[in-house]
Amino acid sequence: MATATLKSANYTAPHATKPASRPWFFTRPAAKTGLVSWLTTVDHKKIGLLYGVTALFFFLVGGVEALMIRVQLAVPNNTFISHQVYNELFTMHATTMIFLAVMPLSAAFFNYMMPLQIGARDVAFPRLNGFAFWVFLVGAIVLNVGWFTRAGAPDVGWFGYAPLTSVAYSSQFAGDSSTDLWVMGLQILGVSSVIGSLNFIVTIINMRAPGLTMMRLPVFTWMTLFTAFLIILSFPAITIALVELMMDRSFGTSFFEVARGGMPILWQHLFWIFGHPEVYILILPAMGIISEILPTFSRKPLFGYPIVVFSGAVIGFLGFGVWSHHMFTTGLGTMATAAFSLATMAIAVPTGVKIFNWVGTLWGGQISTRTPMMFALGFIWMFMMGGFSGVMHSAAPADAQQQDSYFVVAHFHYVLIGGSIFALLGGIHFWFPLVFGRIVSEFWGKLSFWIIFVGFNVTFFPMHFLGLNGMPRRTAVYDGNMGWNSGNLTATIGAFILAIGIGTYFTVIVYTYLKGKKATGDIWDARTLEWSVPTTPPPEHNFHITPTVHARDAYWYEKTHAKEIAAEKAKHAQDEESHGGIHMPSQSWFPILTATGLLIGGLFFTHHHFLGAIAGGCAMLLGIIGWAFEGPGGYHLHIAKDGTVTGGEGQDEAHH
Amino acid sequence: MSAHAGTIDHHHDHTTTTGIPNKKLFMWAFLASDCMFFGALISTHVIYRLHPTPEGADPTKLFSIELTSFSTFILLMSSLLMALAVGASQKGKVEATRKMLLGTIFFGLIFLGCQVYEFTHFVHKGLTLKSDMFGSTFYTLTGTHGVHVAIGVLWLVLMYIRTFKPTDAGKAWVTRAVVQFMAFAVAVVSIMFVMLAVTHAGAEHGYTLSSVVHALQHDAITSGAALAFAVSTVLLFTLGRSTWAVDFGEANAIDVEGMGLYWHFVDIVWIVIFTVVYLLEYL
Numbered sequence: 001m002a003t004a005t006l007k008s009a010n011y012t013a014p015h016a017t018k019p020a021s022r023p024w025f026f027t028r029p030a031a032k033t034g035l036v037s038w039l040t041t042v043d044h045k046k047i048g049l050l051y052g053v054t055a056l057f058f059f060l061v062g063g064v065e066a067l068m069i070r071v072q073l074a075v076p077n078n079t080f081i082s083h084q085v086y087n088e089l090f091t092m093h094a095t096t097m098i099f100l101a102v103m104p105l106s107a108a109f110f111n112y113m114m115p116l117q118i119g120a121r122d123v124a125f126p127r128l129n130g131f132a133f134w135v136f137l138v139g140a141i142v143l144n145v146g147w148f149t150r151a152g153a154p155d156v157g158w159f160g161y162a163p164l165t166s167v168a169y170s171s172q173f174a175g176d177s178s179t180d181l182w183v184m185g186l187q188i189l190g191v192s193s194v195i196g197s198l199n200f201i202v203t204i205i206n207m208r209a210p211g212l213t214m215m216r217l218p219v220f221t222w223m224t225l226f227t228a229f230l231i232i233l234s235f236p237a238i239t240i241a242l243v244e245l246m247m248d249r250s251f252g253t254s255f256f257e258v259a260r261g262g263m264p265i266l267w268q269h270l271f272w273i274f275g276h277p278e279v280y281i282l283i284l285p286a287m288g289i290i291s292e293i294l295p296t297f298s299r300k301p302l303f304g305y306p307i308v309v310f311s312g313a314v315i316g317f318l319g320f321g322v323w324s325h326h327m328f329t330t331g332l333g334t335m336a337t338a339a340f341s342l343a344t345m346a347i348a349v350p351t352g353v354k355i356f357n358w359v360g361t362l363w364g365g366q367i368s369t370r371t372p373m374m375f376a377l378g379f380i381w382m383f384m385m386g387g388f389s390g391v392m393h394s395a396a397p398a399d400a401q402q403q404d405s406y407f408v409v410a411h412f413h414y415v416l417i418g419g420s421i422f423a424l425l426g427g428i429h430f431w432f433p434l435v436f437g438r439i440v441s442e443f444w445g446k447l448s449f450w451i452i453f454v455g456f457n458v459t460f461f462p463m464h465f466l467g468l469n470g471m472p473r474r475t476a477v478y479d480g481n482m483g484w485n486s487g488n489l490t491a492t493i494g495a496f497i498l499a500i501g502i503g504t505y506f507t508v509i510v511y512t513y514l515k516g517k518k519a520t521g522d523i524w525d526a527r528t529l530e531w532s533v534p535t536t537p538p539p540e541h542n543f544h545i546t547p548t549v550h551a552r553d554a555y556w557y558e559k560t561h562a563k564e565i566a567a568e569k570a571k572h573a574q575d576e577e578s579h580g581g582i583h584m585p586s587q588s589w590f591p592i593l594t595a596t597g598l599l600i601g602g603l604f605f606t607h608h609h610f611l612g613a614i615a616g617g618c619a620m621l622l623g624i625i626g627w628a629f630e631g632p633g634g635y636h637l638h639i640a641k642d643g644t645v646t647g648g649e650g651q652d653e654a655h656h
Numbered sequence: 657m658s659a660h661a662g663t664i665d666h667h668h669d670h671t672t673t674t675g676i677p678n679k680k681l682f683m684w685a686f687l688a689s690d691c692m693f694f695g696a697l698i699s700t701h702v703i704y705r706l707h708p709t710p711e712g713a714d715p716t717k718l719f720s721i722e723l724t725s726f727s728t729f730i731l732l733m734s735s736l737l738m739a740l741a742v743g744a745s746q747k748g749k750v751e752a753t754r755k756m757l758l759g760t761i762f763f764g765l766i767f768l769g770c771q772v773y774e775f776t777h778f779v780h781k782g783l784t785l786k787s788d789m790f791g792s793t794f795y796t797l798t799g800t801h802g803v804h805v806a807i808g809v810l811w812l813v814l815m816y817i818r819t820f821k822p823t824d825a826g827k828a829w830v831t832r833a834v835v836q837f838m839a840f841a842v843a844v845v846s847i848m849f850v851m852l853a854v855t856h857a858g859a860e861h862g863y864t865l866s867s868v869v870h871a872l873q874h875d876a877i878t879s880g881a882a883l884a885f886a887v888s889t890v891l892l893f894t895l896g897r898s899t900w901a902v903d904f905g906e907a908n909a910i911d912v913e914g915m916g917l918y919w920h921f922v923d924i925v926w927i928v929i930f931t932v933v934y935l936l937e938y939l
Contacts, residue, residue: 124678194689202681206672232689240696244796253785253792255700261709261789270696628814629821629833 026630028586030649032540040587042126043540047133048112049435051104052428054137056506058100061144065093067499070459074492076480086476087155088178092144094158095182098282099189100140102416105424106285107136107193110200110224112435116530116538117218119209119547119554124202126585127627132196134595139192142602143185146178154182157474159271160245162256162264167249180249180606187242188602190235197228204228209529211549215309218528219302222309223288226316230277230284233320238274241267250608265330272323280319283383283415284312286423287354290376293430294358296526297373298365301553304357311350311357318347328396329403337396344394351387355380370524371445375426378453382418386411389464404474407467413460425452425505432509433523437536438516444508451501458494462487527553534643541582544639545569577638586633586649594623664906666746666913683914687921694925697800698932701793712788715937718778727770728930731805731923734763738919745912748905750819753912754896757816760919764809765844769851771802776852794933801929804922811915813840818908823901836895843888849881 031037041047069089072080081089115123123129146153156164156179163169170179204217204225217225244255245267254260256267295302302308324332324340332340358380367373389411393399402408433439466487471478478484522531532555534544548568551557558565576582601616637647669677741756775795783791817833850872857871872882 125682198682198685198689201685202678206674206676206678206681208673212673232685233692236689236693237696240693240700243800244700247785247792247796251785253796254789255792255796261704261707261712263703263707266700266703270700273696625814629818629830 025626028630028633028649029589030587037587039592040130040589042122042130042585042587042591044111044115044123044126044129045435045538045540045542047129048108048110050133051111051136052108054140055101055104055108058096058140059105060502060506062093062096062101063499063502065089065096067495069093070492070495072476073478073488075489076478076482076485078477081476083476084152084155087157087474088146088153090474091155091157091182092147092153095143095154095186097416098158098278099186100143102282102420102424103193104136106227106282106420107132107196109220109285109289109424109427109431110196110227113431113530114200114221114224115203115207116533116542117221117528118204118207118212119529119543119549120203120207121542121546121582122585123199124207125199127588127591127632128195129199130588131591131595132192132199134592135188135192135195135598138595138599138602139185139187139189141599142181142188142606145603146181149177151177154178154185156182159275160267161271162245162262162267163258165245165249165267166257176249177607180246180608183242183246183249184602184606187239187246188598190239190242191598193231194235197231200224200228201232209547209549212554213549215306216549216552216554217309219291219305219308219312220285220288220528223284223291223312226312227281227284230281230316230319234274234277234281237270241270241274244270250605265327268327268330269323272326273320275326276323277316277319279412279415280315282420284316286379286383286420287312289423289427289430290358290379292528293372293376293426294361295365295553296430296524297368297370297376298362299368299525300361300365301527302357303360303363305552308354308357311353314350315347318343318350322347325394325396325399328399341394341396345391348387348391348394355384355387370429371440371442371449372426372430372524374446374449375422375429378449379419379422379426382414382422382456386414386416386418389414402467404472405467406463406471406473409473410460410463410467413463417456417460422452428509430524431530432512433519434530434533434536434538436513436516437518437520438512439519439523440508440512440516444504448501448505448508451504452498453501455494455496455498455501459491459498460494462490462494466491522555525559527556529554531555532558539645541584541637541645544643545573545576548572573639581636581638581647584635584637586635588627588630588633590623590627590630594620594627597621597623664909666906666909677910679910679914680917683917687917690921690925694801694928697797698928701797701933704789704793709789712790713783715790715794715934718781718783719934719937720774720777721934721938723770723774724930724934727767727774728926730763730770731767731926734760734767735920735923737763738916742909742913742916745909746906748909750902750904753904754816754819757812757819757912758896761809761812761816764805764812764919765847768802768805768809769848771798771805772848773852773855775799797933798929801922801925804925808915808919808922811918813837815912815915819902819904820895820898821903822898823903825903827900832895836892839888839891839895842884843892846881846885846888849878850885853878853881 029036029040031040038046038050041050068081069086072078072086111123111129115121143154154160156170160179160182165179165183167176170176204221208217244253247253248255248257248262254262256262256264258264291302291308322340322344324336325344328337328340369377389407393402393408393411429440429445466484469483469487471482471484471487478488520536524531529547529549530538532547533539533542547554547558549557550561597616597619599616600619601613604610604612604616635647635649635652637645639645668675672678672681674681737756737759741753741760744752744756783794785791785795814837817836820829820833820836822829853871853874854868857867857874861867861870872878
């Protein structure tokens with residue numbers, strides 16, 4: 001947006017020419033509703049919804065995979081599914097939940113809320129933002145396409161340790177394309193995440209509304225920024241690990257082939273240099289959401305704002321120095337083990353600081369326990385439980401006992417469900433009225449919360465004991481005399497309670513979307529700019545007038561200084577109109593076309609049809625070239641005094 | 657030349673919060689990410705050099721350090737031309753920008769040509785991806801860098817063609833752009849064939865005019881490549897002259913600058929690779 005505005009200020013912009021004079025394939029789509037509008041969208045809100053819906057779909061898929069695992073483990077010596085299918089299920093459950101559910105659901109909030117929170121009309125590179133989503137979808141398809149092939153889904157575990165992934169090993173039970181699909185799928189998802197994050201970084205640093213200094217940013221936006229930095233700095237490590245693995249599998253190199261001098265430990269290092277920052281990629285957005293919900297429903301500003309922000313930065317920074325705590329039992333040597341152990345304990349400090357700040361926010365506030373607040377309070381408690389068992393792992397001697405046991409499974413489900421998922425589900429309730437203009441019924445919202453809360457604890461709390469009693473993770477079958485029977489049965493019952501809770505949650509959400517009570521405007525009396533939009537759902541251009549920020553809780557300030565703000569807005573409206581109106585980005589076909597080339601190339605490559613892969617690559621290249629030569633485009637909207645909006649794609653000339 | 661001259665401050669963009677143009681900030685962030693990318697690859701190479709396999713090749717017997725030093729020098733000089741291209745575009749000098757872009761493309765291609773020659777030479781001597789660990793890490797690392805250079809060259813070519821976009825949007829230039837691009841592609845592939853044939857002939861029979869001429873007539877592919885190179889170069893020269901007003905000027909300088917950042921970064925990475933992969937072997 002900004003670059004194009006610069007152009008139009010200096011010379012007659014290319015988009016002012018008659019659309020008829022452009023070649024047909026450079027004609028910009030103008031549909032605002034219907035299928036074409038979604039396929040060609042560059043609107044950060046629509047892209048956010050696409051991310052959200054896809055993520056929730058895969059959240060359910062991952063949930064079904066988990067239920068099948070729990071059914072298999074309900075009783076000893078069960079034969080519900082085979083070992084092979086069990087391996088596929090735990091691999092795909094983890095991969096799906098991490099890369100296709102929690103990360104994109106966070107991305108959905110980044111996309112939808114972050115530009116609104118900083119008073120921007122879109123992200124810095126709208127077409128690239130669309131591309132990031134389509135590439136994500138391509139990665140999701142490549143990862144899951146194995147379910148429909150004879151080779152089956154990936155089965156090497158979500159961290160794909162060498163030498164399980166070697167050709168000789170992975171193809172002895174089933175065809176070996178499943179591991180290739182896993183490698184390709186994760187690489188593609190990495191591309192999507194990095195591109196999306198680069199866009200968010202530029203947007204947050206460069207497109208803040210006037211007056212919005214960094215230390216006035218909403219905490220959710222801060223956490224978006226930190227997460228984006230974590231993504232661009234950590235994903236290259238796994239990309240290289242996957243490239244090396246791909247070279248091994250497709251071109252006969254020996255990076256991880258032990259017999260030819262390869263060192264499997266190198267895979268572990270490269271994987272966890274990515275893998276540990278990844279857990280902060282999963283939790284920081286959740287912490288951001290919690291930091292928005294708690295002050296709103298405590299009716300006071302966030303306690304210790306600068307400390308919460310800096311704690312986030314410290315967590316992100318330290319997150320790069322603790323990866324080897326996943327590898328304490330590999331024999332790193334005492335020095336390295338002690339160093340990584342200390343660094344891991346150090347991370348508990350900023351995390352604890354955040355918890356205290358949230359409690360400080362609640363302290364003395366006028367707490368109203370609406371549904372989003374229930375999830376936020378549940379988050380604090382459950383995430384703390386996960387944090388405690390995390391501190392237990394940080395002590396290397398204790399970890400030697402807990403490594404690869406159900407204790408670890410309990411730990412990361414407490415931080416991922418009790419942490420990330422609780423916050424994301426709470427975030428959906430919090431922002432639902434803004435996004436859809438309807439509000440979820442309090443009774444059904446709270447009921448779903450309580451079922452989820454109970455089901456979650458019944459499922460995962462017994463796993464602590466199972467782990468300490470020696471049950472290893474990734475066990476498809478166990479004997480009846482190990483003392484694990486009651487714990488496993490309880491966990492399975494809990495999993496079904498959790499499933500009922502999630503089912504209730506989604507039924508209520510879908511019902512509300514279709515027939516729920518209408519809610520307009522700022523129904524929570526919220527603090528941040530996303531609630532200052534003229535209508536709910538927000539119009540495509542977000543704000544009639546770009547807001548000016550005077551204080552940290554910008555919208556509370558606007559509401560308490562109505563007269564001053566009204567005068568300021570009237571002046572800004574005039575300024576903006578004299579500069580040619582509101583600049584909007586044009587829609588484009590090229591993001592989805594380019595991503596389609598990637599899908600074709602990726603699928604051919606995984607099946608070693610290199611001509612097809614090259615054809616896919618060429619399609620991608622053509623997409624990129626078309627994208628570049630099409631240009632950023634853009635058009636202007638004009639807001640009349642009564643709020644009516646005129647202008648649109650190809651209608652600029654009337655105003656020139 | 658530029659239809660939209662005006663004073664543009666290339667160091668401050670007043671439409672962004674920080675004054676840094678969005679595209680520049682994007683490129684810096686991307687390069688930070690790419691640092692980690694090459695960091696992981698170079699680390700892999702170093703780790704495996706420190707844990708060599710018993711029957712591994714001795715790199716110093718393979719390397720032609722003179723050739724690699726030459727191509728390193730060429731790549732560094734291409735950065736100079738790239739910087740001049742950025743400077744020219746910021747002053748709105750389209751002709752100068754084109755020349756410097758072409759120069760950068762040319763030097764980038766010399767580097768890639770040396771790498772192709774080096775790879776074929778090493779394969780001939782028995783070092784392949786599969787032969788041993790050194791082959792695996794060497795080809796993967798330098799190959800990935802080569803792909804970065806190739807993407808840079810492709811980007812430069814597209815930018816060069818972009819400078820011909822006419823101000824008059826009604827003027828059909830898409831076909832012309834496609835022909836120009838194809839001419840580039842044909843010229844590059846054919847000259848690589850010709851050069852390989854010539855160097856092989858030279859190595860066998862000595863670098864005399866007659867051996868070169870003989871090499872070009874040796875088989876149909878080489879003769880065809882030489883002909884294709886001649887035709888495509890003439891075509892490029894013809895298409896490289898425009899008489900109309902173009903839609904390319906100071907406002908596009910940021911695009912050239914972003915490309916320049918990428919190009920310089922890839923050069924810096926090569927300096928690290930040259931030091932770590934080549935020079936350290938001689939210690």
